[in-house]
Amino acid sequence: MSATHQPSPVAKLEQKTVRDLILKGKRIDDRGLLDYRPLTIMLGTVEKANGSAQVYLGKTRILAGVKIQTGTPFEDTPNEGILTVNAEFVPLAYPTFEAGPPGEDSIELARVVDRGIRESKAIDLGKMCIEPGKKVFVIFVDVYVLDHDGNLIDAAGMAALGALISAKMHAFEVKGGEIKYKDTKIPLPMQNYPVPITSVKLDGSVVIDPCLEEEQVMSCRLTVTTDKSGNICAMQKGGLGVFTPEEIKQIVSSSVNKSRELREKILSKVN
């Protein structure tokens, strides 16, 4: 059952500082309200994975890995490969992260990242079929949170995208339902590049890319995932507060703009 979270005791002490600053139009780490933290992305950091990417977003650090295996397709999509996104809140990342089955926060994060990749049709899954109805490629995207300093959704979404664009698999041929691998390696059939942008509402102000302290004080957050054409492909509101329709429209516009900039940065790493 989903239950109201226990508030972090640290947050209570820091709340006032964060709030007082916001009222003056300032932030606890000296950023402007619509400034994104510096983003560093490194591709191919784990050689054994088909693809991998390490993202630093300020002090938040996330590693995503892609593994490609074969499996049986879903009944309603017999001609398509399968995409699964999973997220682990690794205990070494944060004092209250615990080992064990995934909690609702990591499930939500994985599902929001999944929705962006799936709905933007980032991977041409039709090209990942081996034998219709029998055998297809399964693309596992595993997101590993290594250091938690806020805005895990954006960092995870960009790490997942980075891992996918860096992924290589053996070229293959299908003869009579049998798969023959060749020596050459090919990239995944990527056709879109979704980027999530999260903003939070704090005492009536909207700030982009919240750090951990801001997340603990926020009233609510909104993630808007945009594809390469500037279309919106996924959204998710979270937190116990509420938005007005005007705030939502404003956040959507600023997210569409910001995602363009970050997408260019990620794509510049491949070529």
Add this chain to the structure above:
Amino acid sequence: MGNKEQVQLINQNGLRVDGRRLDELRPIKLEVGVLNKADGSAYIEHGRNKILAAVFGPREAHPKHIALADRAVVRCRYHMAPFSTDERKSPAPSRRELELSKVIRESLEPSIMSEYFPRSTIDLFIEVLQADAGTRCAGITAASLALADAGIPLRELVAGCAAGKIDGKVVLDLSDVEDKKGDADLPVAYMPKSNSIGLLQMDGSMTEEELKQALDMAINACRTIYEMQRDALRQKYHIERDESEREEIEEVKA
């Protein structure tokens, strides 16, 4: 969304598969106080959706360590019956149900005056008996009524409704086939008096303009549903008076 065998969802007269206009809601039936043992309950039929919601509490927090000192803990479970869908759904909670339990709780919590009930829990159960797209929104509409029926002080009722895009057009309240074959889905939960949105999700593909149009459309529908919720509460809680009492009231008014 889904696999794209081209199906025509809007005909040349601008009507949808079930004969609705683009901005028309499916028929909605609401009933309050339908279960005996629950502290509050409600039933909704929204199109072919059939959903029961029940509230227990405020009651003592159990286990004790989950209690909060300054407010009630709100707990929520959204669950689909195994027979509610085309293919049997395993009764074990799926990742989807876990996510929806969370976003539904987050959409209703802003309406609950939980600060009046420290150290207690308010438990909310939503059972989807038959699913026909838009279950999370219909579930929220019913759950908010169940909270009111339980006598829990609310700032406002919460109404839920989705908008979306099919055949390239923005439409209200997608049905099952429209959800599967359509281009986008945008579930919204809204409180009209405070003009606030407690749930917002989206999947599919929409331009910024389409999204804004769909949002306004969903909000308008939530206003309509909000009035239906008020009517449903009046149906159960109207006071029956005999002739003499009524005359007395008239006199006082005069």
